[in-house]
Amino acid sequence: MTPLLKAWSLYVRWTARFPAVRSIVPFIPVVALWAIVAASGLFPPVFLPGPADVVRSFGSLVYKGILPDYLQDSVVRLAVGAAAGMALGIPLGVLVGLNARARNMLWPILLFFQAIGDIAWLPILLIWFGFSLTTMTFVIVYTVLFPVVLNTALGVRSVPVELHRAARSLGASRARVVWEVVLPGALPNIMTGLRNGLGFGWRALIATEIIVGTSGIGFLMFDARRAGSVVEILLGMIVLGLLWYVVDGWILAPIERATGQRWGLVTQ
Amino acid sequence: MKSLTLRNVSKTYFDPYAGAHVTAVSDASLAVGQGEFVSIVGPSGCGKTTILNMIAGFIPVSSGEILLNDQPVKGPGPERGVVFQSFALFPWKTVLENVGFGPKMRGLPKAECDKIAREYLALAGLADAAERYPNELSGGMQQRVGVVRALANNPEVLLMDEPFASVDAQTRMTLQEELTRIWQERRPTIIFITHDVSEAVFLADRVIVLSKGRVLKELAVPLPRPRVWDRLIEDSAFKALSGQVLQLVRSA
Numbered sequence: 180m181t182p183l184l185k186a187w188s189l190y191v192r193w194t195a196r197f198p199a200v201r202s203i204v205p206f207i208p209v210v211a212l213w214a215i216v217a218a219s220g221l222f223p224p225v226f227l228p229g230p231a232d233v234v235r236s237f238g239s240l241v242y243k244g245i246l247p248d249y250l251q252d253s254v255v256r257l258a259v260g261a262a263a264g265m266a267l268g269i270p271l272g273v274l275v276g277l278n279a280r281a282r283n284m285l286w287p288i289l290l291f292f293q294a295i296g297d298i299a300w301l302p303i304l305l306i307w308f309g310f311s312l313t314t315m316t317f318v319i320v321y322t323v324l325f326p327v328v329l330n331t332a333l334g335v336r337s338v339p340v341e342l343h344r345a346a347r348s349l350g351a352s353r354a355r356v357v358w359e360v361v362l363p364g365a366l367p368n369i370m371t372g373l374r375n376g377l378g379f380g381w382r383a384l385i386a387t388e389i390i391v392g393t394s395g396i397g398f399l400m401f402d403a404r405r406a407g408s409v410v411e412i413l414l415g416m417i418v419l420g421l422l423w424y425v426v427d428g429w430i431l432a433p434i435e436r437a438t439g440q441r442w443g444l445v446t447q
Numbered sequence: 448m449k450s451l452t453l454r455n456v457s458k459t460y461f462d463p464y465a466g467a468h469v470t471a472v473s474d475a476s477l478a479v480g481q482g483e484f485v486s487i488v489g490p491s492g493c494g495k496t497t498i499l500n501m502i503a504g505f506i507p508v509s510s511g512e513i514l515l516n517d518q519p520v521k522g523p524g525p526e527r528g529v530v531f532q533s534f535a536l537f538p539w540k541t542v543l544e545n546v547g548f549g550p551k552m553r554g555l556p557k558a559e560c561d562k563i564a565r566e567y568l569a570l571a572g573l574a575d576a577a578e579r580y581p582n583e584l585s586g587g588m589q590q591r592v593g594v595v596r597a598l599a600n601n602p603e604v605l606l607m608d609e610p611f612a613s614v615d616a617q618t619r620m621t622l623q624e625e626l627t628r629i630w631q632e633r634r635p636t637i638i639f640i641t642h643d644v645s646e647a648v649f650l651a652d653r654v655i656v657l658s659k660g661r662v663l664k665e666l667a668v669p670l671p672r673p674r675v676w677d678r679l680i681e682d683s684a685f686k687a688l689s690g691q692v693l694q695l696v697r698s699a
């Protein structure tokens with residue numbers, strides 16, 4: 180019993196000091212299972228390489244500089260697309276949320292274009308812009324835009340009318356109300372929109388890179404398929420998962436903790 | 448000198464689903480002097496909030512006019528502070544930022560806003576809560592922040608819509624005493640809406656009884672100030688007045 184308790188107490192203390200440990204531990208059995216199945220020889224190694232092979236491939240691709248370059252390409256594309264999507268989406272969402280006439284006009288259009296999913300645009304984009312960065316950027320901005328617009332509008336409308344009135348009767352102009360009341364009140368929904376947008380955008384980016392790509396994680400994976408390198412495909416998949424973890428854990432979640440959760444707008 | 452005047456004010460809402468008009472306030476006239484404390488009582492649905500919203504400029508009148516110092520009221524403005532029944536504190540601002548919001552909108556520098564806010568928070572015994580967010584306060588504290596936020600903007604007229612309805616009886620008595628004390632110090636014009644008859648009589652110089660959107664009766668409250676519950680609760684004049692108002696409200 181005592182060694183078990185000791186291990187438990189060690190785990191608790193470590194996770195308290197390094198919260199990251201808590202998100203790593205659940206993966207230990209997953210990786211172990213993978214290693215066992217790979218080592219059992221049930222599948223030929225070219226079909227299912229073990230974790231060690233993937234780590235080795237990771238090392239060599241990092242060493243050659245391919246992985247860092249591709250990763251950077253993908254992340255920059257996503258970041259630029261997401262920034263543009265937000266820069267367009269938040270003001271549009273505020274407009275649609277605040278103004279009934281704009282809402283009546285734009286809402287059906289928004290729903291219509293939202294339904295034409297990101298990569299459904301690829302055929303026509305490829306004709307218009309070819310296998311270019313423009314095509315890729317268009318797809319990402321498009322994917323990020325709609326969740327941001329729709330959620331921002333929802334958030335704007337969820338701000339109680341009393342808060343508008345309170346601000347106005349304390350001397351705020353209409354423009355000030357947007358900045359001081361509407362945007363912070365809509366922030367939890369904007370974050371949800373951003374989270375969805377980034378999630379969809381990330382997937383759309385990979386898909387686009389597979390089709391359009393000359394670089395990036397999606398291209399790496401598709402290129403690996405051509406070369407028959409399952410190791411690199413698996414590596415690409417793992418990088419995708421890890422990257423989302425980082426975006427969520429280091430960027431989105433801390434913002435949410437410091438805003439909506441702190442203000443009691445969202446329950447923890 | 449009359450500071451606030453309502454002249455034959457009516458408000459009709461249109462219900463698009465029923466296709467019918469609902470008259471919430473009809474032909475209400477009222478004059479409130481500068482620095483006067485007026486309570487409006489009446490049963491639920493008699494149009495109290497509607498009147499207050501029109502004075503605040505949140506909703507337009509259907510007919511008649513509302514004048515503040517002979518100027519017609521058009522939309523909300525900082526000279527008419529509002530205390531909401533639902534507190535309406537900004538959840539994303541600390542207590543200090545909430546109370547300093549009015550001064551900030553007037554364009555005062557941050558240090559000045561904070562100074563004013565702290566002054567008013569101290570006045571309401573909330574000095575320790577300055578850095579907290581509204582969701583970290585009790586209901587009674589939130590309500591006091593709501594009152595103090597309106598006061599810190601130094602409004603000419605303070606409009607209060609059942610501000611003490613959601614706190615316990617003891618806290619309510621303390622808040623009522625605090626409010627009369629603050630009012631005596633700074634003398635804003637106060638229009639206080641309530642459906643609690645003894646609250647209306649305790650606080651005001653004049654009680655206005657509302658019934659089905661009409662002014663049923665106005666009663667002066669000549670009780671001496673400062674008013675404290677310990678003294679008034681057994682006071683025969685207070686009891687007689689409360690009884691009279693209660694009867695009017697019940698007959699309304």
Ligand SMILES: Nc1ncnc2c1ncn2[C@@H]1O[C@H](COP(=O)(O)OP(=O)(O)OP(=O)(O)O)[C@@H](O)[C@H]1O
Nearest residue numbers: 460469470471490491492493494495496497498642
């Ligand atoms: N936006 C609206 N649309 C239609 N009818 C309304 C609207 N607001 C209020 N009314 C109606 O007007 C009447 C007066 O409402 P008001 O809110 O002023 O009452 P009140 O005296 O404040 O009541 P309470 O004490 O319950 O708060 C009610 O019959 C109500 O149904």
Ligand SMILES: [Mg+2]
Nearest residue numbers: 495496497608
């Ligand atoms: Mg009301």
